[in-house]
Amino acid sequence: MAAMPFIAGNWKMNGTLSSAKALAADLAARARASTLKLPRIALCPPAPLLAEVTTAIAGSPITLGAQDCHAKEKGAHTGDVSAWLLANMGCKFVIVGHSERRADHGETDSVVKAKAEAALAAGLTPIICVGETEAERNAGKAADVVRAQVAGSLPGQATAANVVIAYEPVWAIGTGRTPTPDDVKAMHAVVRQTYAQGRADSADLAILYGGSVKGSNAATLLAVQGVDGALVGGASLDAVDFWKIIEAAPKR
Ligand code: PGA
Numbered sequence: 001m002a003a004m005p006f007i008a009g010n011w012k013m014n015g016t017l018s019s020a021k022a023l024a025a026d027l028a029a030r031a032r033a034s035t036l037k038l039p040r041i042a043l044c045p046p047a048p049l050l051a052e053v054t055t056a057i058a059g060s061p062i063t064l065g066a067q068d069c070h071a072k073e074k075g076a077h078t079g080d081v082s083a084w085l086l087a088n089m090g091c092k093f094v095i096v097g098h099s100e101r102r103a104d105h106g107e108t109d110s111v112v113k114a115k116a117e118a119a120l121a122a123g124l125t126p127i128i129c130v131g132e133t134e135a136e137r138n139a140g141k142a143a144d145v146v147r148a149q150v151a152g153s154l155p156g157q158a159t160a161a162n163v164v165i166a167y168e169p170v171w172a173i174g175t176g177r178t179p180t181p182d183d184v185k186a187m188h189a190v191v192r193q194t195y196a197q198g199r200a201d202s203a204d205l206a207i208l209y210g211g212s213v214k215g216s217n218a219a220t221l222l223a224v225q226g227v228d229g230a231l232v233g234g235a236s237l238d239a240v241d242f243w244k245i246i247e248a249a250p251k252r
Pocket of ligand 1: 010168172173174175210211212213231232233234235
């Protein structure tokens with residue numbers, strides 16, 4: 001059985017109170033009015049906008065997610081946000097290990113794993129991000145890098161019911177470049193095989209593709225075998241384009 005399709009919007013460090021409200025309300029109205037079999041949908045705004053977005057999506061099938069969490073439940077960690085507070089704010093998901101966090105904040109696989117464990121303990125589903133850089137791909141190391149990231153970032157208690165993995169080649173993020181469908185298929189297979197070590201439910205695991213997904217290429221990328229959805233950055237800031245991606249999600 002394949003995972004339920006899932007489209008998540010990562011707003012990154014964008015938006016204001018008013019733009020967040022307008023974007024979330026527009027998407028919520030589309031979701032409420034839709035007669036399609038919708039995928040799971042999550043919006044991941046910057047933490048200070050979570051309350052505004054949760055109000056705007058109330059009564060719609062859209063769920064709330066966050067972009068990062070700390071590994072600890074509480075304490076002296078100025079500027080950080082705990083998974084428990086995110087759950088308390090209404091989040092169902094939290095992105096961990098995004099390549100921008102790995103690059104900007106030096107997050108290692110063990111840090112990402114600790115954050116994913118905190119998410120699980122707080123009742124959130126972590127969306128664990130992995131992906132190779134361009135230099136790693138050119139050196140023929142993409143599969144090895146991603147295998148190591150998955151193995152090092154996945155909590156021991158991960159199951160297909162409580163985690164999501166996003167394969168996001170770093171060189172495709174925000175660049176307008178995407179891997180070929182064959183490369184996406186091969187890398188998703190690497191992720192699934194690595195997850196499957198010691199686990200019996202790998203067929204049910206949701207593996208999202210991320211990196212320059214847009215309305216214009218979503219149908220192609222989302223039709224690739226082993227792709228269960230998308231983690232969308234730039235295009236998730238535009239209601240029309242993001243909705244096109246939602247409509248292109250696999251129907252199952
Ligand atoms: P992008 O970002 O869609 O803007 O390439 C994807 C991501 O970083 O999650």
